[in-house]
Amino acid sequence: MGSPELVAMMLADGRLPTGGHTQSAGLEPAVRAGLGTEGSRLSEVADYARDRLRTVTRVEAAVGVVARAAALNGEQLTTVEAAWAARTPSHVLRAASRRQGRAYLRLASRVWPEVLKHLQPDIEIARPVVIGVVAAVNDLSAEQTARxxxxxxxxxxxxxSLKLLPVDPAEAASWLAALHQPIEELIRAVAELTDPDDIPAYGAPLIDVFAQAHAAERMRLFHA
Structure with missing residues (x-):
C-alpha cells in the first residue's frame, strides 16, 4: 500500500495499459459526427467534456464511491455493478467498460493483490467498480475516488483531442484547467453516497448513439 495521493496520480496516468492512449471517452465518434471539426468550433471539445462530467461521468463517479464503501464494509459488489448496468443503457458502453474493468483488475491484482479479496481474478466487471475497490484497499477517500x-x-x-483535431496543446491544457470546477462539483454531488439505490441516473443519449456507431467502424484510432 502506498500514499493515497500517489496511488490516485498513478491511476490517472494516461500511460497505463488502461489509460487515455487507448480510450477517447467517446470523443472519436463525436468528432466523426462533426463535433469540433471546424477551427472556430474546437471549444466544443471542452463543452463535450463538461457535459460528460454532468451526466455519464457523474454516474461513474457515484458507482466508484459506492463500490469503495461496499468493499470497505465487506458487502457484495455485484449489487453495485447491477446498479451501474441499469444506468448504462448502451450495451456497447457496458461491454467497453467491462473490458476496461477487466484490464484494470489485471493491473491492480499485480500491484495491489488485496483487490482479489473483493473481486475474482480476470473477470469482466464495470471499470468504476474496480476503481472503487482499488480505492478501498489503498485508503483513498470518497472524495479522492470521485476526483x-x-x-x-x-x-x-x-x-x-490532440490526436483527432488540430488543437494547440496549450489550449487543450487551458480546457482541462477550466474543468477543475465542474470536477469539484461532481465530487460534492457523489462523495456522501453509500447505497447503490442512490446512484444517480443521468444520461447522455447522443453519447450512446455515438458509441453504437463507433462499434461498427472498421478503422478506429481509439477503442472507445
Missing amino acids: LIGYDDAQAVVAA
Missing part, C-alpha cells in the same frame, strides 16, 4: 474518476474522464477527452 480520480472525474479527472480521468476529462483528461481522456482532452488528450484524445
Whole structure:
C-alpha cells in the first residue's frame, strides 16, 4: 500500500495499459459526427467534456464511491455493478467498460493483490467498480475516488483531442484547467453516497448513439 495521493496520480496516468492512449471517452465518434471539426468550433471539445462530467461521468463517479464503501464494509459488489448496468443503457458502453474493468483488475491484482479479496481474478466487471475497490484497499477517500474518476474522464477527452483535431496543446491544457470546477462539483454531488439505490441516473443519449456507431467502424484510432 502506498500514499493515497500517489496511488490516485498513478491511476490517472494516461500511460497505463488502461489509460487515455487507448480510450477517447467517446470523443472519436463525436468528432466523426462533426463535433469540433471546424477551427472556430474546437471549444466544443471542452463543452463535450463538461457535459460528460454532468451526466455519464457523474454516474461513474457515484458507482466508484459506492463500490469503495461496499468493499470497505465487506458487502457484495455485484449489487453495485447491477446498479451501474441499469444506468448504462448502451450495451456497447457496458461491454467497453467491462473490458476496461477487466484490464484494470489485471493491473491492480499485480500491484495491489488485496483487490482479489473483493473481486475474482480476470473477470469482466464495470471499470468504476474496480476503481472503487482499488480505492478501498489503498485508503483513498470518497472524495479522492470521485476526483480520480472525474479527472480521468476529462483528461481522456482532452488528450484524445490532440490526436483527432488540430488543437494547440496549450489550449487543450487551458480546457482541462477550466474543468477543475465542474470536477469539484461532481465530487460534492457523489462523495456522501453509500447505497447503490442512490446512484444517480443521468444520461447522455447522443453519447450512446455515438458509441453504437463507433462499434461498427472498421478503422478506429481509439477503442472507445
